Amino acid sequence: MFSETRDKCRVRSNADFTIPPFISFSGVILKVRNDGSLMPKLTHSMCISAMTDKLQQGDEDFVYILPRNDDMLWLGGLVQPNQWDRNLTLDYAPIRRMFDKIKEFYPPLRSYGDHDVEEVLVGLRPARRGDICLEWDSICSSVLHNYGHGGSGVTLSWGCASEVCALIDHALKRRKLIYVSRL
Numbered sequence: 001m002f003s004e005t006r007d008k009c010r011v012r013s014n015a016d017f018t019i020p021p022f023i024s025f026s027g028v029i030l031k032v033r034n035d036g037s038l039m040p041k042l043t044h045s046m047c048i049s050a051m052t053d054k055l056q057q058g059d060e061d062f063v064y065i066l067p068r069n070d071d072m073l074w075l076g077g078l079v080q081p082n083q084w085d086r087n088l089t090l091d092y093a094p095i096r097r098m099f100d101k102i103k104e105f106y107p108p109l110r111s112y113g114d115h116d117v118e119e120v121l122v123g124l125r126p127a128r129r130g131d132i133c134l135e136w137d138s139i140c141s142s143v144l145h146n147y148g149h150g151g152s153g154v155t156l157s158w159g160c161a162s163e164v165c166a167l168i169d170h171a172l173k174r175r176k177l178i179y180v181s182r183l
Contacts, residue, residue: 024126025151026083028095030075030102031119032112034067039108042067048105063102065109072118075102075109079151086122090114125151132156134163136171144168 034042042065049062063077078098088095099117103109127150137143146164149156 023081023129023150024084024124026078026080026086026088027123027125027151028076028078028088028098029121029123030090030095030099030117031068031121032073032075032109032116033071033118034073035071038111038116042073042108046106063098063105065102065106075099077102084124086124088122089120090117095120125149125153127151132160134160134167136167 045064045066047062047064064075066074066076068074076098078094080094090096090099103112126148128148132148133145135145137145144164144167146160149160
């Protein structure tokens with residue numbers, strides 16, 4: 001039975017997969033110096049949010065400023081659905097608006113210009129339309145799916161990890177066969 005389950009998992013073809021509709025949300029961070037040379041050194045995080053259903057439409061209704069390490073700030077506040085390009089710069093209009101909105105929110109940052117932005121980081125946050133997937137695979141019973149968290153991966157990780165542990169614990173107590181890969 002063990003090898004039968006392992007083989008079933010291995011031979012599953014692409015035709016067996018039903019891919020749920022995904023959406024990618026991109027998020028942007030601008031990295032700037034926080035060494036006290038252009039403004040007083042910032043030591044605490046700041047965030048303002050007017051989160052609404054507008055995020056589904058790609059509107060940027062929040063900003064955040066995060067001190068990182070001893071001399072860096074991360075500036076953010078952009079969520080864009082279906083933006084897959086990771087090679088964006090300050091020339092991209094939504095990033096320009098985000099930078100301007102952050103400087104409006106925290107006026108000491110107005111002394112920062114384009115040349116003070118050391119790096120533009122773009123991250124993709126794939127999500128499922130509707131809800132995350134946290135369930136046992138219907139064909140390969142030893143695979144537990146846990147994906148589609150979008151930009152909330154860190155926030156949801158604690159609850160999802162707890163749920164994964166509970167599902168595995170329940171499966172082990174029922175002596176359900178779980179194939180452990182040797183990879």
